């Protein structure tokens with residue numbers, strides 16, 4: 001498997017130079033700017049679909065345009081300003097980190113594969129199946145190196161990020177100080193829309209997203225960039241750009257059955273919409289991929305159980321959940337009138 005076509009020539013054949021994807025900017029700096037571009041383009045698309053009420057998408061709409069204007073406790077212009085500040089701070093931090101990083105040494109793929117094939121032979125021999133493995137050890141090592149190991153790392157990184165975000169998110173709801181001063185900002189949106197996805201406190205953005213992704217990428221081994229075109233593609237698919245699309249989708253206000261970003265994983269727009277409602281503030285903490293932590297710890301609320309929750313729990317006190325209890329109580333009354341109808345009307349099953 002010749003991967004050398006991705007690398008440019010250099011003065012030394014043993015130390016190939018990495019060619020940036022875009023010549024005028026390094027891959028690292030591009031990786032800081034691309035998520036911002038993707039965020040505004042992707043959320044802009046949802047915004048146009050919403051404000052022009054594109055008929056094809058209307059049947060997938062979770063919240064009406066009126067609800068985004070009447071239920072939310074923050075104007076869209078304030079949301080845009082907040083997101084720009086958030087992205088500016090994260091980009092500055094990213095540039096500082098990139099400037100401080102040492103140049104990464106590209107791994108020697110052939111040496112890594114050779115080491116892997118030797119490990120395979122050693123272990124298979126110790127298990128008494130060496131004679132089966134030995135003739136195929138080279139091809140097994142190559143496929144493991146280029147495909148199997150990256151896929152395992154990919155799922156491990158998803159598990160780590162989900163674990164980090166579930167417990168951080170839950171902590172920021174259960175601790176009154178953290179909720180009131182930090183996380184409640186994001187919950188000013190009761191009818192989420194796409195470009196409100198990153199409307200949150202800068203501390204939350206750093207802890208949940210920047211630090212969470214760094215921990216997941218580093219512990220899983222996905223953070224080694226530039227090893228080869230395969231690894232770059234894998235990285236990009238999981239990295240900030242994919243996460244950015246996911247968070248935009250989760251707040252898009254549309255439950256689109258044919259959107260793979262919403263359908264591959266159980267955690268999707270309608271699942272997160274429930275968390276933005278007054279009755280769901282202590283439910284559906286999981287993000288961004290799976291829902292198993294919610295299921296394990298009893299905080300799982302799928303959309304088809306919402307009408308039952310509203311009927312059974314109509315007198316629940318929610319005063320501690322936000323910085324404006326009166327507005328929340330008013331909102332909850334409105335929600336009781338509308339949500340039962342909304343979720344009952346939905347015919348698709350097992351979305352979450």
Ligand SMILES: [Zn+2]
Nearest residue numbers: 169173183275
């Ligand atoms: Zn929350």
Ligand SMILES: [Zn+2]
Nearest residue numbers: 186251272276
């Ligand atoms: Zn949200």
